[in-house]
Amino acid sequence: MALEVLEGRSCEGCTACCSFPPIRTQELQKPANLLCPHCADGQGCTVYDTRPTVCRGFYCGYFFIEELGPEWHPNNSGVVIRSEHFDEDVVTLLVLRLSPFLVSEEFAAMVGGWVAEGVGVEFERVGPPGHLPAKMRMNELLEEAVAARDLRAMHKVFAWSLAHIDRSHVWEPDPTVLSSELG
Ligand code: SF4
Ligand code: SF4
Incomplete structure (x- = not known):
């Protein structure tokens, strides 16, 4: 990318x-x-x-991907596209909040497009304050629904995956201690 x-x-x-x-x-x-x-x-x-x-x-992915409309701005979508692994063809979607955007056609079309192109797609959730985030690879879970262009099935996989991270992940405390020499 x-x-x-x-x-x-x-x-x-x-x-x-x-x-x-x-x-x-x-x-x-x-x-x-x-x-x-x-x-x-x-x-x-x-x-x-x-x-x-x-x-x-x-810069998050909103700054790099031309196809993204204003609905993808993190303020509107609640989703931050992390750009750290673009050079490895992996898109990590950090879902900050569960918004109606996640069940929109725009979201499904973009995610489905990446899966169909073979780009790695990960969903990520933030942990409690002071804990590291957790992510999950989505490609294999979405393959069938994307191939069938089944929007409803895609939405089910989205909802299941996000709930799965939230409910079953054991959040790892971040050992970083707050300190600053700035300002
Ligand atoms: S996540 Fe928000 S603050 Fe960070 S680069 Fe994207 S729009 Fe700016
Ligand atoms: S120093 Fe803190 S407030 Fe400033 S850009 Fe970095 S993280 Fe944000």
Whole structure:
């Protein structure tokens, strides 16, 4: 997948990636699923000029995939497309909240398209604050429904998989201890 930031895309007040990932740099350590102490919720970074390199370089998939309409913006969809494994042809969909978007045709069409093309698709959920997220590979689970173009069956697999992660995953505590030399 191409990794060129598209013109006209912006965070628009989303601060999801200042919260869900663990950050482990020399100047900033932050456990997973905890809002960075330097983030003003809904506004963004308060140490923008000195933010770590890892923050400067991160854009979610909304910034790279031209086919995604505004309904895919994390603020609207509740889904963050993680871009870290695009070069391995894997798309990880971090589902932050269970929104009506997950049962929309747009979501099913895009996920089904990736599965049909052989792109790896993973669903991911955040753990409790201070715990690492958990993910599940979706391709084999969705193969039949995608081949049959059966939207209802796809929705069932989506719902089952997300519930399965939430109910049965043993969330692993993130040992990262909050500390910052910034600002
Ligand atoms: S998840 Fe995407 S839209 Fe949200 S803050 Fe991060 S890069 Fe911006
Ligand atoms: S330093 Fe700034 S950009 Fe990085 S996680 Fe914290 S608030 Fe977000």
